[in-house]
Amino acid sequence: MSGLVGKRLLAVFCVLVLVMPVFSSVSASTSTSGNVVEDKVWSKLKSEKGPVEVIVTFHGDDKPTAANLELLETLGISKAVSLKSLPMVGAVVSKSQVEELSQQEEVRSVVLNEKLTYYNAESTEYTGVDRARADENFKQQNGGLPVTGKGVGVVVNDSGVDGTHQDHQFGKNLVQNVLGSANLQSLTGIVPVPYVENVPNTDTNSGHGTHVAGTVGGTGAMSDGLHEGVAPGADLIGYGSGAGLFILDGIGGFDYALEKQDEYNIKVITNSWGGSGDFDPNHPINIASKKAYDSGIVVLFAAGNEGPDENTHNPYAKAPWVISVGAGTKDGALADFSSRGTEGVGGTFEMDGKQWTWKDEPTVVAPGVDIISTRVIAPLSGLSAPKDIQMIAPEHLPFYTVMSGTSMATPHVAGITALLLEANPNLTPDQVKQIIQDTATPMAGHQSWEVGAGYVNAYEAVKAAFALK
Template sequence: MRKILCALLTMTLLLSISLSSNYFVKASSQVILDDQLQEVLFTESGPFEVIVTFNATGAPTNNQMQLLKDLGIKIGTTMKSLPMAGIVATKAQIEKLTESDEVFSIYLNKRLEYVNDISTAVTGVDKLRTDDQFRKQNGGLPVTGKGVGIVVNDSGVDGTHKDIEYGRNLVQNVLGTTNLSSITGIVPVSYTEGVINTDTNSGHGTHVAGTVGGTGAMSAGKHEGVAPGADLIGYGSGGALLVLDSLGGFDYAITHQEEYNIRIITNSWGSSGDFDPYDPVNIASKAAFDRGIVVLFAAGNEGPGENTHNPYAKAPWVISVAAGEKSGKLADFSSRGTKGVGGTFTLNGQEWTWEDRPTITAPGVDIISTKTVSPLTLLSADVDAAMIETAYLPYYTVMSGTSMATPHVAGIVALLLEANPLLSPSDVKELLQKTATNMPGYESWEVGAGYVNAYAAVDKAFSNRPYGETVNLYENFNSEVESETTQQDFSIDYNPVTLVSDNAHVFTVTEGLSSLVAKVNGEGILSQTGNSINLVLVAPDGTEYSSGISLLFPLYYDRTVSVNNPMPGTWKAELRGLRGEEINPTDGIALPEVVNGTLKFSRVSGYTGLDDIEGHEASEAIKMAVSERLLDGYQNGTFKPDQQLKRIELAKYLVMGAEIRQYLPENTTLLDVESHNVAYAEAVTARGAAFKDIRQVFDGVMKAKEDGTFASEDSVTRTELAYSLVQALGLQEEATSFSGVLTVQYGEERVVIKDADQIPTELKGYVQLALDLNILNAYFEITQGTYELTPTVYATFAPSQTVTRGDFAVAISRYYHAFLTQ
């Protein structure tokens, strides 16, 4: 995961300690160094990004700041309330700091990873549990899946784990015994009920069960499952699963449906090959469907290629679940269907239509859930230690796969069935798809309807509001673009003290490319601190295209440059370091590092519905944006690139291609919006609109007017567009905390924006980030007097300039590349 919590900016470890206390006064004269810092000091040459904690009760004192200056430390940032400074220091400087009585400790600025409570936050499960209206509709209690029976058809479940304790939320635990070699004669299927632990050689099923409905008892609720109120029924077949074993699980679910109110069976296993509706597993899943049981299957982990979809997940009566990252992207390993493939068949006299695609996408990368001791969980010990708090390590483990995404959706289904027990399996499948969040750059054969949205799904289960009007899966688009993309990997052994030509990769651009996208990862020390490198593409004629050095480089390691309609010939990808007064009035330099990168070359092979774009400067950006479903043309086959972008068009395109969650209130307050546009306007103005707003607490990605109207037909200014696109990246905190001078990268210097005073103070941070992330560009002017030895560069932003549809195509295509790297 590339977006991390940076200790330098979000140090929360000590928030529970009263700031008025004198906690940081050390008992001895020895300065504390953390183990990782000691390791890198021994193995690396530096410089190093570290956090210094001083002996103080508030912000660093003047004496402490002077200490840093006396040591020649010139890059750093200090906290406002905590006695801490994040600095870049050499080994010698760190050694000097350890000799000072002013210093309490020095720690490496290491990466802090997200944990599994993020999964339930990103899908809206946390939000719906605390929703007052939902509680009222649910008899005054939170929606937890209470009373809904879920069969976990897997390797088994360890009922000794307090999160899934046998006799409590694990109401039955069954050991399947379908080993034919141990059977004499033809006998009924047998199984042993009441087995406390049936997961003795895998751990897979225990992890799945915790995701579905673990109570989080061993982590004070932090690693709670999606539906902790549900009744779990484990059906374990051991580590080696055969078809007969899986059929035993379906058989048990149908046989005991009334006894345990079984409404769901989740299956995190599969096979390969073509879809066969008459396969016994598909027959069994259809039988469960006919009994009102919702059947879920993992899409498979054979991606990213086409035609890798689990054949059992293709049955039209089941829910197939793809694995997404918590950032909103599709996991590379997640199996894909096949574009345009499907068909019809008849089963028991009924005709069915199937499509080779997942139904929905859910979190499936680095999922923390319940652990049982097994060889499988022992293999992940290093990952567990890095991601899980020490106190919780005995009880939880990290796994990735569509196996982890599927039980997440199974838990959401339990919430839906508690909210509305009358929902049929078909109703549930349709409801999940109609409330999904569009995933930019992916088609339905890859991600289904999009990323699951538990909050909207439960809302629809209670209210049956008309969700689905904004889902791309159900849209008929006016414009179509066919394109092909190839990728090349490269690496540069970056050394800031050598010539630029030594820090470059040479490559060839062929005739007729529609776009070139270059990306590198400047990860820094131990892949944890970020590196202040600038990626520059140099065209054959010397024109430079720069990624710039974002002020957020410790948070976001990727640098991306996109060039539409690149000139054919020999290009160079150069790495340049931060120098001079580009962030602070100090002298700085990027760090040595082997930097890995990719080059993507796209070529448009054909398009329709864009009759008026040829020869326009934004034509290639328009084609790219249409091909990725980031925007659309008009019904009459035109795009009108020079026409002003309307606010309602911006709303539609943000929901279409910027991963904006659906939201439909009971009564809209935007009374000037036409009924067919209400879903778009409400989505973009709602709190927590952006998918990358993990906790769903930030403002919307567009703002209503001061009089409460939406003003659909009004134009959009460049400042407003900067706000919307940066807000859609989940960067509200970074944008609103900005208080410096507005600048833009030009070559190897930062140039002040001349018209910054025309930008409202509260929006300057959004403009700064839009410039730094290369979503929007500044306008440069170079002047030179008759006797001046060097020219002067001026930069403006034109904040009140209105945005055309062509302008937006360029901006949203750049946003798309920024989205993929955040």
């Protein structure tokens, strides 16, 4: 395993190596019983005597229908969670039940509920955020105020957020904090996915999501603004699944974002995690991210931490409707650990009646090395990481910590996205992605399969967003 630079007491981040086929063409519009069930499900059933946890995705654009749920009951499935805005159910199933599901026309896919991996501020200066905030012309176009992401809802789909931290205090700029972890084994019957809202602190065993939230929209309250996030005016919505993240937890964050989109003006969802395997448009995570995109939500994924090798890109970051973020140093270089795509690899597929083209490369690179952001509030006795002591003033040590990874790069671009959507609320997800690509700074010596369009440039991106109003 290669990747993470920053030392952290509470979490270790890595991404599993994935292998991509050379230039593939996939049809996502239909599927047959032969390919409904992914191979990982069959392998798991062979290696284990008991039932396994899977995600069953039905054809459709909304929550599972009464007929879908009745099918599960008919098959004797008695432990399941039904999502509220996505046509998916997390279920505990036997081999015979999987065989039956594979023959049902309404079933789009059955995949293993496997464990995912988290990819583990002067950065606002290097990305051009500080310059964008200070620009008088931008202020004039923004009603006399600097762009801060004001009013833009950003879902942090992660391990959780410590809302007792004043930089993202619950009830203030952390407008909602949700505990969304679901334990399928403890269930009886087919029940709606359990969301526990209004939880002050959902990040009690990791710290990863708290750090991400601070980069997106921390106010810098505990450092007199020194360690402020990219979009301190944004409305943060934490969706916390704990240190152990599974596919059901990841799609749960998307489901919540869709369910509460209008209530919190959710325009962005940031995901600093990933997994392994080939890019498959029919995978539930890709279906969920596509549904969010269709609803006008900008979706971001970390590229992964398995660089510098080629062909190490997070499969969920390859969907053409998402923004994939690699990690760079603060002086504009590419981090050694940042995952790369594969030269010349991509393909076309049909989904929802439209032809899509994807490329195995990140969209853009952002700061991801030695990033200072908020830590879970903890006793000083636990603060011994050398980087923290070296880089953070003693009076700020209880409130901030240093981490590295594409996990830290992704929330920079999520915050910049919030700035763009404040500057021009009418931008579509496609327009946001195009602006970020068009305004990025080219990175000499690197090809697009390594860095995408280059290093993100917030100032030029905000300028372009205003120009499109």
